[in-house]
Amino acid sequence: MWKGICATLKRVRSQDVVWLLFFFALGAVSPTLSDAEVQLLVALAILQVAEPRVPAFQTPRGRILAIAMKLALGYLLIGVSGGITSSYYLILLVPVVAAATTLGALGAALVTLGACGAYLSFLAFIDWEQFVLLPDDARELMLRVLFLCLTSYLTYQLVETNRLQARRYQTVAEQLAQANRDLQRAEAAVRRSERLAALGQLTAGLAHELRNPLGTMKASAEVLAKNVPPENEVAHELAGYIAAEVDRLNSLITRFLDFARPLELKRRATEITEVIDRAIEQLHRHQPQLDVTVFKNYSPDVPLVPIDGQLVERVFYNLLENAAQATPPGGTITVKTRPVKGGVEIAVIDRGSGIPPEHLESIFNPFFTTKSGGTGLGLAIVSKIVDEHGGRMAVESEVGQGTVFRVVLPAETEP
Numbered sequence: 257m258w259k260g261i262c263a264t265l266k267r268v269r270s271q272d273v274v275w276l277l278f279f280f281a282l283g284a285v286s287p288t289l290s291d292a293e294v295q296l297l298v299a300l301a302i303l304q305v306a307e308p309r310v311p312a313f314q315t316p317r318g319r320i321l322a323i324a325m326k327l328a329l330g331y332l333l334i335g336v337s338g339g340i341t342s343s344y345y346l347i348l349l350v351p352v353v354a355a356a357t358t359l360g361a362l363g364a365a366l367v368t369l370g371a372c373g374a375y376l377s378f379l380a381f382i383d384w385e386q387f388v389l390l391p392d393d394a395r396e397l398m399l400r401v402l403f404l405c406l407t408s409y410l411t412y413q414l415v416e417t418n419r420l421q422a423r424r425y426q427t428v429a430e431q432l433a434q435a436n437r438d439l440q441r442a443e444a445a446v447r448r449s450e451r452l453a454a455l456g457q458l459t460a461g462l463a464h465e466l467r468n469p470l471g472t473m474k475a476s477a478e479v480l481a482k483n484v485p486p487e488n489e490v491a492h493e494l495a496g497y498i499a500a501e502v503d504r505l506n507s508l509i510t511r512f513l514d515f516a517r518p519l520e521l522k523r524r525a526t527e528i529t530e531v532i533d534r535a536i537e538q539l540h541r542h543q544p545q546l547d548v549t550v551f552k553n554y555s556p557d558v559p560l561v562p563i564d565g566q567l568v569e570r571v572f573y574n575l576l577e578n579a580a581q582a583t584p585p586g587g588t589i590t591v592k593t594r595p596v597k598g599g600v601e602i603a604v605i606d607r608g609s610g611i612p613p614e615h616l617e618s619i620f621n622p623f624f625t626t627k628s629g630g631t632g633l634g635l636a637i638v639s640k641i642v643d644e645h646g647g648r649m650a651v652e653s654e655v656g657q658g659t660v661f662r663v664v665l666p667a668e669t670e671p
Contacts, residue, residue: 272305279304282344286337296333300326300350319358323367326351331374339378345400348375352404356411368408372401444617445648466509474502521567521644525560525668528568528600532591535572539580546580553592558600559667567641568665574634575604575661582608582659599647599666606660611653619651 279301283289303325312318330347337344348371355367376397477498484491529552536550572591579589583606590605611619620639642649646666653659 269308275304276301282347286343290336292336293333296329296336300329300333300347303329304350319354320363323351323354323359326354327367327371327374330371334375334378339381340375340397345375348404349407352408353411356408357415361412364408364412368405372404375401375404441650445643467506470502470505470509474499474506477502521564523562523564526563526565526568528558528561528563528593528602528665529554531563531565531569532572532593532602535569535576536591538569538573539576543577543580546577546583547585548580548583549586549588550576551588551590553590555592555594558593558595561600561665562668563645563665568645571638571641571663572602572604574638575663578634579604579606579608579659579661582606582610584608595667596664599664602663602665604661604663605658607658610655610657610659611651612655616651616653620649 279297283294283297286293303322307313307322310318313322327348330344330350333347334342334344352364352368352371356364359367477495481492481495481499484495486492532552532554536552539546539550576589576591583589587607590603592603592605594601594603620635639649642663642665648664650662650664651659652662
């Protein structure tokens, strides 16, 4: 029982207590309280307390219905307590203020006019043969009506001011949230750049140190192959292995150096779609075993971009190759372009296996790879090229659903 009482007390709001005390006080101070007045005051109190708890009253039509009920109950209360001379005329403020706070300017105006008209309608029930409306009485009636209108207007102004302030706070909160997201992305980019710089220096030093002994190893393998008797097939086969592995290591070192050395951009205003088309042709020519279809969704109003065409072509070739490797045979890849503020966005979209969330922040790091034969330099070089062009990259992925790589490149500025 105590738990039920405590739960009920928790559901009682402070404003409910105020409303109940208010209506109780109205009845207590009334000099001649009839049964009808008591019933109408109780009905108004119940409606005022129950309105926030009834879901039907929280819809636009429900709010209008609740205000109409308050207006009707207030009208009846004035009618049973003296009509035009009733001291309860101010009860009409309840629906008027409710309309000003919930229905907007037009709704507040209509309800206020309705309340004023309802109050003045009691003049029609007066026996004018026995009653004379003196000028002071007429002024009193007009003052009552004007105070209803003034209260409605001031309430609406106050509510509108609060709404405007709330919208401003909401806008500031959204701006702060966006700034926080931008800051987090910038911090991630700075961390990635620092790691790239440190690894680039290390890679450059190692690559130069390894090239000389590799050259010696390959030359020795070739000399060995020439001087070994033809019937010694094992020696010839091992010499071939040595030369092939040296070539593979040289190719890897070349990629290391591409990653480490500063880029010298040869910028030219370029149609980005031409660069993407060349990358797609390269993919089909060099990777025919990747059975995928590339759909082009190019926006016709993208501006020119000042880029090094060869380097940016390499960016999209790498992204398309990764997308094709992640896509099942016979699948599709979509390349989409669209203008954005200050540049062009290119999205490479696949519907492949996706990237696990724990790998998303690491995929642009050098030497990070999930492929058995990968070096982990492809996306690192791609990121470096985009950064050197003053662009930015983002990735969205869901395991089993696919991946979207977005590249934003700055557009050519007007002279």
